[in-house]
Structures are given as structure tokens and as C-alpha cells.
Amino acid sequence: MKEVKIAGQLIQPGEFKEIDINIARLPSHTVIDTPIYVSRGFEDxxxxxxxxxxxxxxxxGMEIVRRLLDSGLHQPKRGVTVCMPIVNVYGFLNYSRDVPDGKDINRSFPGTKNGSxxxxxxxxxxxEVVPFIDYGIDFxxxxxxxxxxxxVRAVLRDEKNMALANAFNAPFTIDSPFRPNSLRxxxxxxxxNIIVYEGGESLRFDQHAIEEGIAGTLRLMKYLDMIDWAPEPTQENKVIWSSSWIxxxxxxxxxxxxxxxxxxxKGEWVGTITDPFGEFKEQVVxxxxxxxxxxxxxxxINAGDALMHLGMDNLCKLDNMSPD
Structure with missing residues (x-):
């Protein structure tokens, strides 16, 4: 069998190992580690x-990975899963998107050893991780x-990305260009090849999004022949090729x-903007x-704020091109 190493640690067939990557210290001198949970099947x-x-x-996303770990569903029969429930420990402790200096980790790749x-x-x-993986899901x-x-968001012109997104089979698959300095x-x-799964909103559990994330992960693992069973999709997948904001x-x-x-x-009444004093009411279409x-x-909301994000598949695009 082939040798498998993650973060310098050798992972044996059938082994589950927790690895802590030391990042830095808090001002209080408390050490901050990023935990990695690695599970290897008995077959390559x-x-x-x-x-x-x-x-x-x-x-x-943290809850999706936690439930996979808690239920043992992360354990593959073939291959290896590398689970990182919390990449940004600093932000998690502070209920924040960013790290304490205000920077976004997902706009900081590939990073530097002595940088921010x-x-x-x-x-x-x-x-420690990316060189040793083949695929990934970033939640x-x-x-x-x-x-x-x-x-699921991915660059769909890439055949591997399209295959991974189709296997995950989320309700929507969105053609999404690479963001500069992102992990993806x-x-x-x-x-x-890493695909991004998006579901719900920040600081709030969304059970539907969590359940779809778990089910999609299992379907992707089955597609990769890591496991033998995965749940069937409950909704038809729609491929979104373009989008716009209202x-x-x-x-x-x-x-x-x-x-x-x-x-x-197009033209449908989708919401209403009023003022707090009853002086005006405006329909949003x-x-x-x-x-x-x-x-x-x-x-x-303020003028110019994004109210809703509309995604168009091929049928929607045809409807938008037809005369009113």
C-alpha cells in the first residue's frame, strides 16, 4: 500500500489520528493549535x-464536519479523509469572519511563514495539508x-470540478470563478480540485443546509469510491451559469x-421597502x-444594499431573452 503522510505524520491503514498544527500564541501566551482529524481506510x-x-x-460548515466525525461517517473504506472543523480558531473565539488584525484567511493564500x-x-x-490531498470540500x-x-460553487469549465459538483448534487451548482488568493x-x-459548499448564514444553524452538506459529502465520497452507500438527493440539481443582485x-x-x-x-413583486414613519412604501420587483x-x-437597509441574489440556469436565461 502507498505511504500516506499528513502534516508530517505517517497514517497507517485503518488508523484514525488527531494532529495539532501550531499556528501562534494569543497575547495571553495561550497556544493556538488547528486540529486535524485524519482517518484512513484499509484500502488505497x-x-x-x-x-x-x-x-x-x-x-x-463546522457542524457538518462535526456530525460526520461524531457519527463515524467520515471513515472511508478506501482512501483517506482529512477533517478540519475549524481552520480559523481566532475568528471562532471572537464570533468573527476574520482574524484579529482584520484580514481574511481566504484572501491570504498561499501565505507566508513570517507574514500576517x-x-x-x-x-x-x-x-501541511494541501500537498497531500487529491480533492477537497471547503464549507x-x-x-x-x-x-x-x-x-456548490466551482469553475465548471474544469471537467473534474463539474464531476465533483454533479456527484455532490446540491440543490444548486453555481459556476463561480476563482477568487484571488483563495484556498480554492x-x-x-x-x-x-476543491469545491466550495455554501449553506445558511453566519452565526446561525440552518438544519436544512447542514443536512444537505452531509448528504452531498457522502455522495461525493461514494463517487470517489471511498464508501459504498450514500443518500439519494431530495431535490433536483440546477446548474446556475450566471447571477445578478437585486x-x-x-x-x-x-x-x-x-x-x-x-x-x-421577471417583474414579479418580491418584497417591500418602507420607512419607519409610514411616509412611503416601495415595491421591489x-x-x-x-x-x-x-x-x-x-x-x-441602505440604498444600494443587496437584497437578494438571483441565479439563472439555461431555462431562466431563455425566459429573460424573450420579449415581455
């Missing part, structure tokens, strides 16, 4: 990384009180008429036909 197979908590306030704190976390991940949620309906982009430069024309209080995941049609893949949950 691919190495799959499951990373969550890159943004410390995005707890749905975010850069050091990214560097350790690129040195995220919507940010700034915006909920994302369960979705820098891993791809190393020949590793934005507030005026400041006020926003109330939505629609739910995340719903199909809305859909600018295009599309699925609500993201929805703002903050009632108090």
Missing part, C-alpha cells in the same frame, strides 16, 4: 479534505446576515415576499427570472 484510495470555519463565524496572522494560517494549510455560509440556499484557487494551481433603490425597512430557493419571474440563491435577512 483518494485523499479528501473537508475544511470548515475558514471564516470563524460560519458555523454550519492570516497569511501564516494560510501558509500552514498550504504546507462556507452566507455572510453579513445573508442566507445562501444550499449550493491556490490549491488548483497545485493540481488539487439592490435597494432607497433606504428603509425591507420585507421579503419570497423564500430562499424559490423561482421568481425582480429584474430577471431566476432562483433566489441568496437572501438578505437584515430588515434595516
Amino acid at each position: 484510495g483518494p485523499v479528501l479534505a473537508l475544511t470548515a470555519g475558514m471564516h470563524g463565524d460560519e458555523i454550519n 496572522l492570516a497569511s501564516r494560517v494560510a501558509y500552514n494549510l498550504m504546507q 462556507h455560509t452566507g455572510g453579513a446576515m445573508r442566507a445562501n440556499y444550499p449550493q 484557487k491556490e490549491a488548483y494551481r497545485k493540481g488539487k 439592490r435597494a433603490k432607497n433606504a428603509g425597512l425591507f420585507q421579503s415576499n419570497v423564500k430562499c430557493g424559490q423561482l421568481v419571474h 425582480a429584474t430577471e427570472t431566476g432562483y433566489v440563491v441568496g437572501l438578505n435577512n437584515i430588515p434595516v
Whole structure:
């Protein structure tokens, strides 16, 4: 059998090992470690990384990985899983997306050994984990009180990415370009295919998003021949090739008429903006036909704020091109 090493640790067939990567110390001199849970099957197979908590306030991904670990579903028959429930321990402790210096780890890759704190976390991940994996799922949620309906994001022109996304079979698969200095982009430069799963919003458990994330992970593991069974999808997967935001024309209080995941049609009344004093009421209408893949949950909004994210598959695009 082939030799498997993660973060310098040799992983034997059938072994489960916890590895702590030391990142730095708090000002209190408390050591901060990033825990990695590695489980190897008794037969050779691919190495799959499951990373969550890159943004410390995005707890749905942490719960997905935790439940996989707690139930033993992370254990492959063939190959290796590398589970990292909390990449950004600093942000988790402070209910924050970023590290204490305000930098975003997922905009700091590939990182440097002696750089900023975010850069050091990214560097350790690129040195200790990424070189030794084949594939990955990076779990995220919507940010700034915006909920994302369960979705996979990947560069779909890449055949491997498309195959991984199809295997995961989330309700939506969104063609998403690489973000500069992200884990997904820098891993791809190393020949590793990582897809992003988004579901729910920050600092709030979303049971539907969590359950879809677990089920999709198991389907992807089955596709990679790491396990023998996975649950069937409960919703049809829709491939989103383009998207746009509906934005507030005026400041006020926003109330939505629609739910995340719903199909809305061009010109449809999707919400209302009022002012707190009863002086005006404005209807918000859909600018295009599309699925609500993201929805703002903050009632108090300013002019220009994003209210909902519409995703268009091929049928929606045809509808948007037809005359009114």
C-alpha cells in the first residue's frame, strides 16, 4: 500500500489520528493549535479534505464536519479523509469572519511563514495539508446576515470540478470563478480540485443546509469510491451559469415576499421597502427570472444594499431573452 503522510505524520491503514498544527500564541501566551482529524481506510484510495470555519463565524460548515466525525461517517473504506472543523480558531473565539488584525484567511493564500496572522494560517494549510490531498470540500455560509440556499460553487469549465459538483448534487451548482488568493484557487494551481459548499448564514444553524452538506459529502465520497452507500438527493440539481443582485433603490425597512430557493419571474413583486414613519412604501420587483440563491435577512437597509441574489440556469436565461 502507498505511504500516506499528513502534516508530517505517517497514517497507517485503518488508523484514525488527531494532529495539532501550531499556528501562534494569543497575547495571553495561550497556544493556538488547528486540529486535524485524519482517518484512513484499509484500502488505497483518494485523499479528501473537508475544511470548515475558514471564516470563524460560519458555523454550519463546522457542524457538518462535526456530525460526520461524531457519527463515524467520515471513515472511508478506501482512501483517506482529512477533517478540519475549524481552520480559523481566532475568528471562532471572537464570533468573527476574520482574524484579529482584520484580514481574511481566504484572501491570504498561499501565505507566508513570517507574514500576517492570516497569511501564516494560510501558509500552514498550504504546507501541511494541501500537498497531500487529491480533492477537497471547503464549507462556507452566507455572510453579513445573508442566507445562501444550499449550493456548490466551482469553475465548471474544469471537467473534474463539474464531476465533483454533479456527484455532490446540491440543490444548486453555481459556476463561480476563482477568487484571488483563495484556498480554492491556490490549491488548483497545485493540481488539487476543491469545491466550495455554501449553506445558511453566519452565526446561525440552518438544519436544512447542514443536512444537505452531509448528504452531498457522502455522495461525493461514494463517487470517489471511498464508501459504498450514500443518500439519494431530495431535490433536483440546477446548474446556475450566471447571477445578478437585486439592490435597494432607497433606504428603509425591507420585507421579503419570497423564500430562499424559490423561482421568481421577471417583474414579479418580491418584497417591500418602507420607512419607519409610514411616509412611503416601495415595491421591489425582480429584474430577471431566476432562483433566489441568496437572501438578505437584515430588515434595516441602505440604498444600494443587496437584497437578494438571483441565479439563472439555461431555462431562466431563455425566459429573460424573450420579449415581455
